[in-house]
Amino acid sequence: MAIWVTTARKSGATMAARCLTRRNMVNGGGSCSAFPKSHHSLNALAGKKEKENSSSLLGFWRFKSTKASAAAAVDQLYSSDEDVTNNHQGLDFPGGHVSYTRSLNFISNSSTQNRVPCYRVLDDNGVLIPAAGGGSNSGDFQFHHHQQPLISQQTALKMYREMVRLQVMDTIFYEAQRQGRLSFYLTSTGEEAISVAAAAALTPDDVVMPQYREPGVLLWRGFTLREFADQCFGNKDDYGKGRQMPIHYGSNKLNYFTVSSPLATQIPQAAGVAYALKMEKKDACVVTFFGDGSSSEGDFHAGLNFAAVTESPVVFVCRNNGWAISTNVSEQFRSDGIVVKGQAYGIDSIRVDGNDALAVYNSIRAAREIAVKQGKPVLVEFLTYRVGHHSTSDDSTKYRPVDEIEYWKVTRNPVNRFRKWVEGNGWWNEGEESELRSATRKQLLQAIQAAERTEKPVLEEMFNDVYDETPSNLREQHVQLRETIKRHPGDYPSDVPV
Amino acid sequence: MDRDNRVCVMGEDVGHYGGSYKVTRGLADKFGDLRVLDTPIAENAFTGMGIGAAMTGLRPIVEGMNMGFLLLAFNQISNNCGMLHYTSGGQFTIPIVIRGPGGVGRQLGAEHSQRLESYFQSIPGIQMVACSTPYNAKGLMKAAIRSENPVILFEHVLLYNLKERIPDEEYICNLEEAEMVRPGEHITILTYSRMRYHVMQAAKTLVNKGYDPEVIDIRSLKPFDLHTIGNSVKKTHRVLIVEECMRTGGIGASLTAAINENFIDYLDAPIVCLSSQDVPTPYAGTLEEFTIVQPAQIVTAVEQLCQ
Numbered sequence: 001m002a003i004w005v006t007t008a009r010k011s012g013a014t015m016a017a018r019c020l021t022r023r024n025m026v027n028g029g030g031s032c033s034a035f036p037k038s039h040h041s042l043n044a045l046a047g048k049k050e051k052e053n054s055s056s057l058l059g060f061w062r063f064k065s066t067k068a069s070a071a072a073a074v075d076q077l078y079s080s081d082e083d084v085t086n087n088h089q090g091l092d093f094p095g096g097h098v099s100y101t102r103s104l105n106f107i108s109n110s111s112t113q114n115r116v117p118c119y120r121v122l123d124d125n126g127v128l129i130p131a132a133g134g135g136s137n138s139g140d141f142q143f144h145h146h147q148q149p150l151i152s153q154q155t156a157l158k159m160y161r162e163m164v165r166l167q168v169m170d171t172i173f174y175e176a177q178r179q180g181r182l183s184f185y186l187t188s189t190g191e192e193a194i195s196v197a198a199a200a201a202l203t204p205d206d207v208v209m210p211q212y213r214e215p216g217v218l219l220w221r222g223f224t225l226r227e228f229a230d231q232c233f234g235n236k237d238d239y240g241k242g243r244q245m246p247i248h249y250g251s252n253k254l255n256y257f258t259v260s261s262p263l264a265t266q267i268p269q270a271a272g273v274a275y276a277l278k279m280e281k282k283d284a285c286v287v288t289f290f291g292d293g294s295s296s297e298g299d300f301h302a303g304l305n306f307a308a309v310t311e312s313p314v315v316f317v318c319r320n321n322g323w324a325i326s327t328n329v330s331e332q333f334r335s336d337g338i339v340v341k342g343q344a345y346g347i348d349s350i351r352v353d354g355n356d357a358l359a360v361y362n363s364i365r366a367a368r369e370i371a372v373k374q375g376k377p378v379l380v381e382f383l384t385y386r387v388g389h390h391s392t393s394d395d396s397t398k399y400r401p402v403d404e405i406e407y408w409k410v411t412r413n414p415v416n417r418f419r420k421w422v423e424g425n426g427w428w429n430e431g432e433e434s435e436l437r438s439a440t441r442k443q444l445l446q447a448i449q450a451a452e453r454t455e456k457p458v459l460e461e462m463f464n465d466v467y468d469e470t471p472s473n474l475r476e477q478h479v480q481l482r483e484t485i486k487r488h489p490g491d492y493p494s495d496v497p498v
Numbered sequence: 499m500d501r502d503n504r505v506c507v508m509g510e511d512v513g514h515y516g517g518s519y520k521v522t523r524g525l526a527d528k529f530g531d532l533r534v535l536d537t538p539i540a541e542n543a544f545t546g547m548g549i550g551a552a553m554t555g556l557r558p559i560v561e562g563m564n565m566g567f568l569l570l571a572f573n574q575i576s577n578n579c580g581m582l583h584y585t586s587g588g589q590f591t592i593p594i595v596i597r598g599p600g601g602v603g604r605q606l607g608a609e610h611s612q613r614l615e616s617y618f619q620s621i622p623g624i625q626m627v628a629c630s631t632p633y634n635a636k637g638l639m640k641a642a643i644r645s646e647n648p649v650i651l652f653e654h655v656l657l658y659n660l661k662e663r664i665p666d667e668e669y670i671c672n673l674e675e676a677e678m679v680r681p682g683e684h685i686t687i688l689t690y691s692r693m694r695y696h697v698m699q700a701a702k703t704l705v706n707k708g709y710d711p712e713v714i715d716i717r718s719l720k721p722f723d724l725h726t727i728g729n730s731v732k733k734t735h736r737v738l739i740v741e742e743c744m745r746t747g748g749i750g751a752s753l754t755a756a757i758n759e760n761f762i763d764y765l766d767a768p769i770v771c772l773s774s775q776d777v778p779t780p781y782a783g784t785l786e787e788f789t790i791v792q793p794a795q796i797v798t799a800v801e802q803l804c805q
Contacts, residue, residue, distance in 0.1 A: 207554065241587040250586045257553065258586035262577050268543035269578070272550025272558070279506065279532060279556065299573075302543030309538055465588040466623050468646040471674075471721055 111336045118383055119363060120353035124412065126420025151361060153427050159200050159357060160422050161436060162219045163192040163415045168440040169215075169225065170388070173232060173246075176448055177392045182232050184246045188213050190387030193357040193414035194319055196220055198287065201364035205284040207273050209257045209266040212247055213319065214289045221254040225443050229451035241465070242457045264294040267303030267316070271377075274312030278375065285313040285371040287364070293324025295338045304345040307377035314377040315367045316342070319354065321386035326399040342379030354382025355414035358421070385412065458497045459485070499529055501668075502557065505643055508535040508544050509561030509598075518563045519599050519658050545571035545596065549579050552594040557643055565600030565652065566612035579648045580623030595642045596650045601692055601742055602790050603655035608778035611786075615652055615719050616748040626719040627673055628652040628691045632662040634717060637671030645673060652719070654692045676723035682712035684804055685736040688727060688753065690716045693740045693791060700796035709800060719749055722756055731757060735766040736803050740791055745773045770799050 090099040123129050151159075170187040177185040188195060195216025199208070208217050215228065227239070231249050234242035240250060240258065250258025257273075260266065270288035277284055294300055295318060307314045318338040322329055335341060342349030348370060352363045360382065367378040385408040389396040396405065422428045459482060463474040470478075485492045499505045507522055513536040516523030526534040537544040541562060548558040562568040568575070575596065582590055602611045615626055625647050629635035635653070642649035671677075679694065680701060689697045694715050701711050712730055716723060731737055737757060741750040750771040757769055772791045780786055 209550070239587045239589060240585060243587065244585045248585065250589055252586070252589040258582060258590060260578055260582065260585070262573060265546060265574060265578050266550075268540075268546030268574070269550030269553070271543070272547030272552075273554045274550075275532075275535070275547060276551040276554035276556045298540070299542055299546060302538070302540030303546065305538050305540065306543050306547060310535065465584045467583075467625070468591065473721055 109334065111334055115336045116339045116351045118351045118353050119359055120356045121358040121362060122356050122417060122421055124417060126417045126422075126424060128421070151358065153425070155200060156422055156425075157427055158220075159196055159361070160415075160418055160428065162196045162216060163357070163418065164433070164436055165225075165440050166192045166196060166216045166219055167415055168437055169219075169228065169444060172441060172444045172448070173228075174388075174392065177246075181448065181452065182246055184392055185232070186212060186247045186391040187388035188216060190385050190408055190414070191319055191321060191354065192216060193360050193418065194317075194354045194382050194384060195289075197357040197360035198289075198317060198364045201361045202287060202368060203284065204255065205282065206368065207255045207257065207277070207284065207286045209270045209273065209286060209288040210259055211263065211266065211290045211294065211319075212259045212261070213291070215247070215249060218249055218251065218254060218256055221251075221256065223249070223251060223254060223256075224447075225440075226447040226450065227251075229444075229447040230454065233448075233451040233454070234456065235451055235454040236457045237451075237454055238457070241461045243461075264290055264297035264299040264303070266290070267294070267297075267299050268306060269303075270314050270316070271303050271307040271310065271312050274307060274314040274377075275310055278310075278312055283372060285315055285368055287315045287317060287368075289317045289319060291324060292318065292320040292322070292329050292332055292338065293327065294318075295341060296332055301341075301345075304342065304347060304377070304379070308346045311376050313371040313375055315364065315371050316347070316377060316379045317364075318379070318381045319384060320381055321354075321384045323386050323390070323396070323400070325390045325394060326396070328400075337381055337383070339379065339381040342381075347377050347379050349379040349381065351381045351383065354384035355412055355417065357414060357418040384414075456496045499525065499533065502643075503533075504555060505557045505559065506533045506535065506551070507559045507561065508537050508548055510537055510539055510544075510563045512536060512561050517561060519653075519655070521653075521658075522561070541567050541570040542574055545574040546578070548594050548596070549574060549582070549592055552592045552648075553582065553590045557593050557595075559595045559597060559643065562596065562598030564606075564610050564612075564655075565598045565614045566610055568596065568598065568614060569612070569617070571596075572617070575618065575624070575648075575650075576621045580621040583647075584623060591646050592648045593643075593646050594648045595639070596648070597639075597642075597653060599653050599655040599658070601652075601654040601656070602774070602779050602786065605781055605783050605786060606655065606779075607781050611779035613743045613748070613774075615650075616743045618650060619720055619749060619752060623648065624720065625649045625673055626652065627717055628654075628719055629717070630654070630657065630691050630694045630715055632660055633664045634671050634677060634715075636664060637669055638673065638717070640668065641670040641673045644670065649673065652691065656692055671717070674718045674721060674723055676726040677715040677717050678712075678726070679715050680711065680713040682710040682734070684710045684734060685712065685738060685800055686727070686730040686734045687711050687713045687738045687740060687796070687800070688716050689713070689740040690719065690749070691742060693742050696791060696793050697740050697796055700793040700800070703793065703797050704800055707797075707801075709804060711800060716753070722753060724756060724760060727753075727757065728761055731761045732764045735764055737765065737769045738796070738799055738803060739769065739771040739773075740796055741771070741773050742790055743773055744776045745771075746776050748773050767803055770803055772796065772799055 090097050121129060166188060170189055173182060173185045174187055176182045191213060195214040199217040199220035204221065210217065230237040231240055232246035240248065248259040250256060266288050267290060270286045274286045277286065304316060320337055324332055339349045339351040350363055352359050354360060363380055367380050370378050387405060387409045460478060463470055463478045466474060482498055485498050507525060511518055512522040513526040513531060513534050522534060545560055548560040551558045579592055579594060582592055600612060600614055618626060627638050627642065627649060629638045629651065638651060642651050687697050697713055701713055704711050712734055714726060714730055739750045739753055741748055743749050750773050754769045754771050772795055774790050777789060779789055
């Protein structure tokens, strides 16, 4: 009895809850007999008593009856299975009201059974899937009216074109790395639909914070092939001024924040950007991308939690492509993917077929609307497959079967699938396809040649932008380095202008 | 926050609670819950959040409840805060201020007695300043907020109760300047934060013994104000550094190297650096006192240097 009394300073609700301990029941803790009928009054009493000191509280409860007859109230305290939802028999705890249950059941792990279903619009042959119950597509408005592919021919064609250009760009740059012309590259093969279609569903004011496998967003927003090449070659036209490794693109005019190598660091930053947008009352949201592996990082959990608590307009997009370098998802987490994690943080979440361009487009449109209009975060999990190697430093055939890769490359190819739908509508044909591919290839080769020939940034750029103005110690270091290079030119690269 | 509505504060318990050391008291009432944001407990997350907000045009001030907790934010501070202005080619700036109480307090235990300035000093792209008086605290804070660079402002747990008459009007202290506390002729004593007070106490004793120490509060931990320090060394030819960092890899170690490199010709004796010992700070009050530099040690060191 004394146990709960000593902690009587806590909320009256807690005290009432503690009343239910078996010990008190067995002793017929008299005060608790009042509980089922009028637990509100008990709380009110306790609440009032809260402000007085604990000794008077002690006094209040101590002299209540301890007769066994009071224990008859026990049955009324435990609801039967049928009236679990009877709020009258719920409990108040910090965090709100909960109903309680007599049965000891653990919520079971849903990673193998009862998995969250995945939204898709086109089947594997690029044909619109009919609505549930047959009939036309306009029928199933289960979640949101944006489920209907309300996409114009113009948008669809632009999406398709950029997906093709992304494919060609990846192929050529990858080959360039293999030929020794680029030091590093990372493809989006198999995930073209995600970055392009998601970008298509956003406005230019929406801020994008990428991981590194989303150059499709830049392509959609107008980054030129030459600009991509400049960054990869680190020449003086690179917006990053040659300081970062290839594929670490960034463009503040296109609202695409510079790629930073450590995983998941952009997730809490996205909550911050959304906070800024909210403070400035802008009609825009933040969209941040990350992979299945990044969902294990601490920053992921903290970032989602923060966005939920601060009610920020962020759309969290997870590209669950099954692999984090050589780590398969079964070794990454035991949950049902990432969609259930959003739920855990109180965030509306959806799982989508990431290889279905229309599904990607629709879901991001809908997610953006929720984020902007309701001012709260949303999580979208795209299921997809990483067809390419993690990067040019990886050979994925070492840890996964070649025929698995082939299957996804050919049979489940997102670009081919969308092509079938676009051609099925009469908007595209083989002639335009080969023309686009060869034109893009040509432009890329030209861009690479031009970027390769362009001068590197001057040595001084190595010391600029560390701070807003270059401090004296860095100016000194620059001068010293320049002098060392002048004395021993043979020991230093000749293509960096001193 | 009155002057510029882009300035906002984020951290644990900074809102209604007013902050663990009451630095932000009253701000939430005046500016609202959004501008003075109470965050969940995830230092990496709210530091990251501050960085994202800064990149988008706000001027956030991130508070670490105790500086030591910012070790959890090291990834964000080093890899992003310090680097993104550089790696983005200057496209994105991060005008963030990261501040909090640190240093050895009174029996706070090892984990709450960290001196992060030694861990952070290598990170390129950030500036570090340490305040020590109400006057320079106000001035440095304002300068830090106005700076376009990320600034880490080190406050000390034991200095919050200091009282001083300071001007009501706006003023800033230069982020890169050291403060001349007591001009002198015999020896240059370089110090910062709480150790300034131990040095001034020792100075009283030294003056009684006939010495004339020049005491400089270096304030700017990154970069060092080698101009002021250099002028002092050229005058006195003897240097004593008194810091609260640990012996290994502390601010004193870097400062010793910097002075040796630049002013070796002006030194009549090797630089002496008094630091805390390389041990986790014990909880027991007496042991805690032994780990940090005490005025008596400072007096002895000066006497030895000036022989």
